[in-house]
Amino acid sequence: GDWQTQLEGLIRDLKVKFAFDAIAGDMPGTLLTMMPPGSTVYVYGRLSSEPVGNVQPLDLIYRGKKLQGFLLTNWLMQGGMLQKLRRSIRTGKLVGKHIKGIFGSDFRDTSMSGMHADYCAFLTSGATGTKMRVVLKS
Incomplete structure (x- = not known):
């Protein structure tokens, strides 16, 4: 329908x-x-x-x-420090258990030198649910 x-x-x-x-x-x-x-x-x-x-x-x-x-x-940062902490923990518990399957995110590792090219590739591919994680060498 x-x-x-x-x-x-x-x-x-x-x-x-x-x-x-x-x-x-x-x-x-x-x-x-x-x-x-x-x-x-x-x-x-x-x-x-x-x-x-x-x-x-x-x-x-x-x-x-x-x-x-x-x-x-912005929403998480409203109020005093204790309120921010409580809100962050409560939100994490509520949302965390539902972040699976299509709602989850995949991370793709990239380097500082490759970050710009990888970001441009994301823009043109229309990728959703995937995030870049910049891996820094220690």
């Missing part, structure tokens, strides 16, 4: 008020349109390499919906 119709049904049934988007492009606007009044879509990535779009002004003006950027490190 139509994924948008299915997602709209889930949003309605589960009373979803917040969504996180890693794609950018038209997806945040599409998600925002599906969400109920007063909802927020947080954009935390740009896998599409396109600017955020497809945002309906009436969603923002009359329906009180919000589109906002989200950077995990």
Whole structure:
């Protein structure tokens, strides 16, 4: 079936008020349109390499919906030192057990001298779920 119709049904049934988007492009606007009044879509990535779009002004003006950027490190660093530590540990426990399969990341080792070429290769290949790890000689 139509994924948008299915997602709209889930949003309605589960009373979803917040969504996180890693794609950018038209997806945040599409998600925002599906969400109920007063909802927020947080954009935390740009896998599409396109600017955020497809945002309906009436969603923002009359329906009180919000589109906002989200950077995990900023969120983790809010509050005092003890609160930061507790939040980091709690987040690690919640998220860590789910980072498997397609949600996990593969690391590809590279050197300082090869880093630029490897990074350019990542950009052109459209690789997702893979991260570069710079290995320094001791």
